[in-house]
Amino acid sequence: MASLGGPDVGFVPTMGAFHEGHLTLMRNARQRHESVCVSLFVNPLQFGRGEDLEMYPRNEERDFELATAAGVDTMFAPSAAELYTRESTLVRVPDITELWEGEVRPGHFDGVATVVAKLFNIVRPRIAYFGWKDIQQCLVIRRMVSDLNMQIGLDFHDTVRESDGLALSSRNAYLTPNDRSAAPLLHRALSRLSSILRGSQLTQELIDLNLTQTKADLRSNGFDVDYLELVNLDDMKKTRTAGPAALIVAARLGTTRLIDNERLDLP
């Protein structure tokens, strides 16, 4: 496949079903580059068996219109057969990919790293843009770029939220009206926890207690919590020591799986 690159391409990799989070990345890239490329590809390699590959929201026509209005020059929307002509070589980032999302979704990050590496080679961007909402994805890609000496800058943008705090996600379309009204509790719980942790230096036991209590609150509000933890911003291991950290959470509401996070400096 020929390279789509030019001297100064800003690149936004996506799986489509655009929302304001995607469009913010595109507009940012537009301000900084001669040319902006967006890829739209629902990558089968990053979906596990029984996950939502078939039902993942798709609306290419609308996506093309929105991207054009955001100033995008090139849309790259290959088919799976074009991108994967045979069983692919895989890119596997060690350790960090086995935690949290990687534990719940085995193989997910091999699919992400592989497709992002392929897209980087095809598009040859100067800078690629991602949203912090997928914090583990950002750190996996940062590690891949560093380990493989890829000459690509990375720009991670803050999560864009609904007015009630719910992080924008293409998967929010799956929420029933009842689940949609409960969903903002996830961000509210993270914000409350974050202000407690930022407020004063707590012992490990008190941090653990606050995490346990928040998990219990979420469960009593109908969330099936996969994980809620305080991790460092490097290898995403659990941390209780001062420095840059993030609260990360994944929980199911009905059949919809939501993830969110809040970065903070632990005193």
Ligand code: PAF
């Ligand atoms: O975040 C996404 O939409 C996808 O994981 C990505 C980075 C486009 C790879 O398929």
